Amino acid sequence: MAEAGSFADRVKQQADIVRVVGEYVRLKKTGKDFSGLCPFHQEKTPSFTVSPVKQIFYCFGCGKGGDVFNFVMEVEKSPFPEAVRTVAEKCGIAIPRPRERSPEERQETQQRAALLEMHREAQSFFAKQMFGTAEGKVARAYLEDREIDNKTIERFGIGYAPSDGDALLRLLKQKYPEKLLTESGLISRGEDSGRFFDRFRRRITFPIANDSGKIVAFGCRALGDEQPKYLNSPETPIYSKSNVLYHLDRAKEALRRSDFAILVEGYMDAIAVARAGISNVVASCGTSLAEPQIKLLSRFTKRVIINYDPDTAGQAATERSVALLLEQDFEVRVLALPPVGDKKADPDLFIRERGAEEYTRLLKEAPPYVDYLIGRARKMDLTTGEGKRRAVNFLLPYVQKIPNAILRSEWATRIAQQLRLDEPVLRAALTKAAKERRSEVKVQPELVGRSAKPVERRLIRMLAEADQFRREIAQLLQSEKAYQGLETEHIFSALIAANLADTPVQATEVAAHLEEQDRRVLFEVLFEEAAEPSWEEAQSCVEALRQRQAERELADVQRSIEASGPGPELRVLLERKQGLMRRLAAR
Ligand SMILES: [Zn+2]
Numbered sequence: 216m217a218e219a220g221s222f223a224d225r226v227k228q229q230a231d232i233v234r235v236v237g238e239y240v241r242l243k244k245t246g247k248d249f250s251g252l253c254p255f256h257q258e259k260t261p262s263f264t265v266s267p268v269k270q271i272f273y274c275f276g277c278g279k280g281g282d283v284f285n286f287v288m289e290v291e292k293s294p295f296p297e298a299v300r301t302v303a304e305k306c307g308i309a310i311p312r313p314r315e316r317s318p319e320e321r322q323e324t325q326q327r328a329a330l331l332e333m334h335r336e337a338q339s340f341f342a343k344q345m346f347g348t349a350e351g352k353v354a355r356a357y358l359e360d361r362e363i364d365n366k367t368i369e370r371f372g373i374g375y376a377p378s379d380g381d382a383l384l385r386l387l388k389q390k391y392p393e394k395l396l397t398e399s400g401l402i403s404r405g406e407d408s409g410r411f412f413d414r415f416r417r418r419i420t421f422p423i424a425n426d427s428g429k430i431v432a433f434g435c436r437a438l439g440d441e442q443p444k445y446l447n448s449p450e451t452p453i454y455s456k457s458n459v460l461y462h463l464d465r466a467k468e469a470l471r472r473s474d475f476a477i478l479v480e481g482y483m484d485a486i487a488v489a490r491a492g493i494s495n496v497v498a499s500c501g502t503s504l505a506e507p508q509i510k511l512l513s514r515f516t517k518r519v520i521i522n523y524d525p526d527t528a529g530q531a532a533t534e535r536s537v538a539l540l541l542e543q544d545f546e547v548r549v550l551a552l553p554p555v556g557d558k559k560a561d562p563d564l565f566i567r568e569r570g571a572e573e574y575t576r577l578l579k580e581a582p583p584y585v586d587y588l589i590g591r592a593r594k595m596d597l598t599t600g601e602g603k604r605r606a607v608n609f610l611l612p613y614v615q616k617i618p619n620a621i622l623r624s625e626w627a628t629r630i631a632q633q634l635r636l637d638e639p640v641l642r643a644a645l646t647k648a649a650k651e652r653r654s655e656v657k658v659q660p661e662l663v664g665r666s667a668k669p670v671e672r673r674l675i676r677m678l679a680e681a682d683q684f685r686r687e688i689a690q691l692l693q694s695e696k697a698y699q700g701l702e703t704e705h706i707f708s709a710l711i712a713a714n715l716a717d718t719p720v721q722a723t724e725v726a727a728h729l730e731e732q733d734r735r736v737l738f739e740v741l742f743e744e745a746a747e748p749s750w751e752e753a754q755s756c757v758e759a760l761r762q763r764q765a766e767r768e769l770a771d772v773q774r775s776i777e778a779s780g781p782g783p784e785l786r787v788l789l790e791r792k793q794g795l796m797r798r799l800a801a802r
Contacts, residue, residue: 222311223284223299230306232270232283238305239290239514248742254290255279259544259618264742269680271723273738278731280738282723304427323452326395330453333387333399334422334430340383341374341420341433351375354419354438362567363486371486372422376415376435383413400432400448418446421461421482423454423500426511428464434482434500445481447500457505460512461485461498467515469494475518477550477578478504478536479562480529484522487563491571493578504536509543517543520581522550525559530591537584541616549587550578585626588613589633597634606634607641614648623649667703670759672740675703677748677756678710679722679741684750688757689714697760700767705733762799769795 233249236242242249242265253263256277263274273280279289287298303310345351345368354375358368367373376383384402388411396402396411403414418435425431432448448454462485463470470476477496479485485498495516499508512519521536523529533549540547552560555568566574592609596602610630617623627649631642667675674692678685689711692698698707709729713720722741726734772792779785 222303223295226299226303226306226308227270227283229308230270230283230302231267232272232286233265233267235283235302235305236265236272236286239286241513241515241517246744253277253279266742269722269741271738271741273742275739275742278735278738280723280734281726282721285723285727326398327453329391329395330399330451331429331431333391333395333401334432334453336387337383337401337433338372338374338422338430340386341376341422342372343374344377344382345373345375348375348377350377350417357438358419361483361563367486367490371489372430374420374422376413376418376420378417380412380416383415384411398451400451400454414448415446417441421486423448423459423461423482424464425453425459426463426467431459434461436483455507456501458507458511459500460508461500462489463497463511463515465489466495466497470497470512470515474516475520476512476516478519478521478523480523480532481561481563484562487566488522488574491566491574493571493575499536503532504539506539506543509539509545513543513545518546518548520548520550520578521584522552522562522578522581524561525551525554529561534588534591537588537613538616541584541613541618544618547584548581549584550581551587551590552577585613585617585629589630592630592634603634603636603641607636607644611644611648614645615651620649667706667736667740670756670763671698671701671703671707672743673745673748674698674753674756674760675706675710675737675740676743676745677753678707678714679720679725679737681748681753684753685720686714687750688753691754691757692760695757695761697757697764700764701760703733703736705729706737709733765795765798769799 233242236249236251240251240254240263242251243261245264247266247268249265249267250261251263251265252258252261253274253276255263255274256279258276262276263272265272271280271282272286281289283302284295284298287293287301288295291298291301293301300310302308345354355365355368358364358373363373384396387396387399387402391399393411397404401414402411404411415433415435417438418441419438421434421436422430423432423434432451432454434445434447437444437446447456450456461482466476466489473495475495477488477493479488479496479498480500482498482500485496488496497512499505519540521533521540523533523536537547537549552562552565554560555565558564560568562574588610592606595606595609597606607630614623614626614630617626624646627645630636631645636642636645674688677688678692681688692707693711693715698704698711701707706729709725710720713725722737726737729737769792772788772795776785776788776792779788
């Protein structure tokens with residue numbers, strides 16, 4: 216697919232598959248390759264492998280494999296040209312003018328581009344209001360009260376939406392059609408009057424960016440007592456609440472480095488934590504985490520400390536998020552901040568009152584989620600059997616979500632101790648929960664059916680990689696057809712054809728044209744540990760194939776001899792038999 220000299224080919228030459236895949240899968244170095252949990256099938260132990268040397272990936276579980284483009288096409292469900300552009304963008308390679316698209320695609324792309332541009336303009340408008348107007352000055356005073364200084368305002372792009380109600384509208388309607396104005400979510404339209412007006416008025420604005428840092432929405436806080444206190448952008452063609460984590464675009468590096476994320480509720484919390492020098496913080500920007508947000512986060516880390524508000528809604532959100540994160544095999548801890556004075560503390564308030572150092576200390580000590588949940592259960596009435604039953608029922612679903620059986624059993628014991636359970640019924644319920652794991656999805660990967668003998672594997676590998684003499688091997692094999700009749704015949708003929716064509720051999724492209732089982736064999740061979748090949752070895756491998764072919768032929772001839780009656784045909788067969796035996800003996 217990536218023709219030599221094409222843009223796709225250039226991208227492929229420059230791209231680093233480990234870096235690209237690393238944005239979706241947490242990779243660990245194992246020998247000279249990297250491995251991780253396969254994004255294409257459910258698994259608990261990594262069988263997904265990436266080779267930086269060969270710039271290919273392969274999953275030994277589900278058999279998916281290919282080059283960097285195949286990976287992006289599969290994971291993003293995008294067509295080839297789109298995947299090339301994605302890889303180019305991720306690797307900072309300049310993209311030439313856009314390809315021809317269908318009219319619908321073009322319209323959609325234009326719409327998205329226009330909406331992004333509108334958000335960019337809105338952002339600079341809000342920022343100007345903050346610093347250039349009397350109203351903005353009031354907003355800044357309000358922020359200063361919360362210890363958000365001008366530097367922080369600039370760093371996080373905090374802005375101000377004025378109260379007059381159509382200032383942004385006047386700016387945008389010069390350039391954009393009415394339809395686009397309402398689609399942006401920045402402008403509303405009165406249901407009765409049909410009049411257009413600014414959605415955000417007299418509010419402090421927080422730009423919300425997608426994971427590549429493009430502003431796609433705004434979260435806005437009322438300056439006075441207006442309701443609602445928080446008003447956010449609605450769902451638009453460029454923004455879906457459940458697909459975006461606030462601050463992720465700025466947290467990426469820190470998430471990878473620290474290998475854990477602090478999950479807070481709102482943007483004010485995220486800003487407070489980030490300002491305290493802890494950059495690996497993201498906000499769900501809603502009362503509960505959504506599954507796409509968890510998937511998004513899992514590209515960077517699978518360890519989370521939840522630090523939601525301590526109120527009832529926050530506790531419920533914590534419990535829901537714990538359950539969701541466990542389902543995705545996250546390691547979860549929960550930080551419940553102690554009250555400051557008589558006030559329940561969210562991260563913002565806590566850091567302002569007690570300082571970043573104290574916050575960091577508590578973060579380090581944040582207990583595993585089960586301890587947090589036991590703590591919650593202990594606050595229930597445990598004096599009666601009924602109360603204990605309720606506490607156990609509260610904990611059971613979480614115990615069942617723990618992926619590891621030993622851990623599950625340990626926690627069951629611990630819960631029994633902590634809640635002072637001795638009723639056999641309750642203990643039995645816990646033990647049962649520890650043994651089973653409901654909601655566990657098991658996908659039994661298909662095993663590779665076709666086998667290839669070592670000699671064949673060796674030759675396949677050389678045909679794919681031994682640049683100094685693979686063309687010669689191809690010629691040799693082609694003239695003798697020694698691979699015919701092998702189970703790997705199709706792999707050989709595809710590789711030989713690729714070598715004899717006047718283009719560089721791309722193993723992944725050869726693979727793309729093979730049947731599933733052959734494709735798997737090819738990838739497995741490519742990922743085998745192998746010593747540097749030599750021309751002598753290649754020759755002896757070809758010789759071994761010839762020998763095996765002669766043996767197969769001999770067996771065939773022998774069968775024909777036994778089946779045929781006397782006559783000239785038999786003589787021909789007997790001569791062939793002698794010839795084959797001489798050939799075999801000559802070795
Ligand atoms: Zn897989």
